[in-house]
Amino acid sequence: MSVEHVRSLERGLAVIKAFGADAPALTLTEVAGRTGLTRAAARRFLLTLCELGYVRADGRHFSLTARVLDLGYAYLSGMALPDVAQPHLERLSARVGESCSVSVLDGVDVVYVARCAVSRIMTVSITVGTRFPAHATSMGHVLLAGLDPDDQADRLASTDFTSFTGHTVTSAEALRAELATVRTRGWALADQELEEGLRSVAAPVRDRAGRVVAAVNVSTHAARTTLERARAELVPPLLDCAGLISADLAR
Structure with missing residues (x-):
């Protein structure tokens, strides 16, 4: 670990990340359990975050406040991508009548940075900031396929290959073969890999140097869109x- 590493900052961020859609409110004991901190340390971090306005306390429970969004928006506001992509997403969505999104790669996850939704086809709500495992999504396949071989190998080695449906790719070997196809073909198709009934296609967004910096997708329901229609x-x-x-990004 680098001598520049600030352990207290790491722990504070771990406390923030302990909360989520599955746990919007947590007790002190639960925060300690999720972060690996002692109760005393977790209490200090929670009280500090309360003073800073990022966490609120309600009896025995703690929860995040809207101020936490500032941390994510600071990143998004520095990106040209969401502003550039949004009007194109809206036109694409109007053209195909389906929800469209743009995401970037963060570790082994895709993170949504722009979206135009026309209907809810998943059991979870997707908004800017939502993340999903790259190995189970069309945008993830595009983004992983765009990496250099060493970086791709490192990401696959860090992937736990959770199986979400009977269609999910669950091994590095199988995913590596799929990524080679995606790289050659220039687009990806994920058929119910993340959720039953969800079918999506994705394509790479490149910067001026030709590097894949993001992915754009169209999501649909398998009941109304066959594989043939998705391709055609x-x-x-x-x-x-x-x-x-x-x-537009290259300008």
């Missing part, structure tokens, strides 16, 4: 959209 009717406008976003 969703992929061409998707590729057009990815090209337009890439061109």
